[in-house]
Amino acid sequence: MTLLAILAVIVLMIGGIFATWAGWMRARRQASLPLAAAGAGLQFSDVDRFNSAAVPFRLFREGDGRRIQNMMWRETDGHPRVFDFGFFRRHRDSNGNTYDNWRWFTCALAQHNGKWPELRVTKERVVDRAGQALGLPDIELESEAFNRTYVVQCEDPKFATDLLDPQMMEFVLGTKGMVNFETKGRFLLLTTSHLEADAMVGLLGVAEGFVARVPPMVWDVYGRFPPGMGTQDMPTPPTDLSVRGEGRWMGRTMLGDPPPPREPFQFADRPNLRSLGEAWDPSPGIEHDLDGNPMPDVEEDPWGRGTEPAS
DSSP states (O other): OOHHHHHHHHHHHHHHHHHHHHHHHHHHHHHHHHHHHHHTTOEEEEEOSSOGGGSOOGGGGOSSEEEEEEEEEOSSTTOOEEEEEEEEEEEEOTTSOEEEEEEEEEEEEEEOOBOOOOEEEESOHHHHHHHHHTTOOEEOOSOHHHHHHOEEEESOHHHHHHHSOHHHHHHHHTTTTOOEEEEETTEEEEEESOOOHHHHHHHHHHHHHHHHTOOHHHHHHHOBOOTTOOGGGSOOOTTBOOOOSOOOEEOHHHHOSOOOOOOSOOOOOOOOGGGGOOTTOSBTTBEEOTTSOEEOOOOOOTTOGGGSOOO
């Protein structure tokens, strides 16, 4: 056997081993999803129950086709949810054969119900350019640490600075640039790389934490939509490839005792904005409320790790 033939056999063996390992990892993740949802008190379905891609975020219009699957949601108003989202671009080779190149993300969608202008808080410069194509200018905030980590784009610069106050910036920085944030109408979309099951629960916690930390003045100035408005009012995108049918719809009682929760993410210590002495901080090291009263120093916890039992 020639050296070239031996190398070809080795390459085939490595490819087979990798394919087997990748398949095992996918199966392992798929089996863990309903258990992670049950452990967090969430519902689970392997199909989209809420027509989520009807909200006209730019990501939901990418590619030649798209799919939402593996959805977890909370049974509260607006059904805050987290799910896998993928889109493909179809290519044709010189022989006329077509193949689809898929890209997958994990997304969280929450309904803030505010009458907000479009806002993008992103890490990726390619998304920055997309925002410029949509006419969204770049906005520099008063925190250099935040500006180094994120690109902020909004049609209304004042809204961006009102929403991204010091407390909200510190909360967003807690994700270490791993998550992109975007608003459209009354919805908030978080996007990141494809996550494991426990980290999906953590991403949903970040979305809910963002909405919970909206400064009161934002509600006062920009107002709200009427209660009860949701994705059911939106048309279905014509190229949506979400799987139809019953699928799996599982809750805690159908799965028995879930495994103990695990740490969603490991990341480095967050920068402390209060220690930077920047212009927006009236007294270095001390936070103030809207009336100018000092506030207690509470460490932000975007991923909800403080709610997990001690090991």
